[in-house]
Amino acid sequence: MDLSKVKAIVTGGASGLGEATVRRIVKNGGKAAIFDLNAERAKSLIEELGEASVIYIETDVTDGLQVEQNIDDTVEQLGDINLVVNCAGIGTPGKVLSKGTPIALDQFEKVIKVNLVGSFNVIRVAAAAMQKNEPNEDGERGVIVSTASVAAYEGQIGQAAYSASKGGVVAMTLPIARELARDGIRVMAIAPGLMETPMVEGLPAAAIASLSAAVPFPQRLGKPDEFARLVESIVANPMLNGETIRLDGAIRMQPK
Secondary structure, three states, X not given: OOHHHOEEEEEOOOOHXXXXXXXXXXXXXXXXEEEEOOHXXXXXXXXXXXXXXXXXXXXXXXXXXXXXXXXXXXXXXXXXXXXXXXXXXXXOOOOOEEOOEEOXXXXXXXXXXXXXXXXXXXXXXXXXXHOOOOOOOOOOOEEEEXXXXXXXXXXXXXXXXXXXXXHHHHHHHHHHHHHHHHHOEEEEEEEEOOEOOHHHHOOOHHHHHHHHHOOOOOOOOEXXXXXXXXXXXXXXXXXOOOOEEEEOOOOOOOOO
16 A cells, blocks of 8 residues: 555554654655544644644544544545554553552553553454455555554563553454454554653653663664654555564563
8 A cells, every 4th residue: 555545543643653653644645643632742743744634633542432433533534544553552660569569450450451452442443444445456445553562572570561461462463464354454563662752752861871772783762753664664565464563673671
């Protein structure tokens, strides 16, 4: 699929990896709907990129009825959707035991709900909309890309909830790809390593330097546009399906 023909939903599209993805879609002539809770940032992005190319619909990805309504609204405004990029997520850390006290269960549940259930929620509704599309010459009707993490494979101390949520994203990618193959919908995931996102940029300079030094090559944090470029490659290559691609400079995370 050519990015100039893309009509996308990007969750978490107002900042970080999602914002970079929206920018690349628009740069290539496509259109994007930002599903996010950060209205101020989303509207600023629309002012910059243009109302003809980007729309914003305030969305809590964990709300089933809201996602159903918002995807209906997106299809009505854009005509159809043929790409979903799930970037909405949280990374709240927490040890299972802290000074002998167990983590609050709702803290664990919230991370799972946003990162895993939220991704699935958008996938299930978007797939229903995509299956109505006219197939292209390859029989393709749409592409879905979710954001996992290297923490799905090498979670650090304090990342039990985050790793479980991202491990779930990895685990569901293949079975969903197998199921949606009948509809010509490809399903992929990207597992970023250490990236220049708002979460990381808030750390002290010394901490960022230390994290950068841990990446074998290139010895720096990944750039959000490198994530967006991988999304572009996935969209363009019809043989990429049912796989999670690590985008991490060969880093393998240590216990802490």
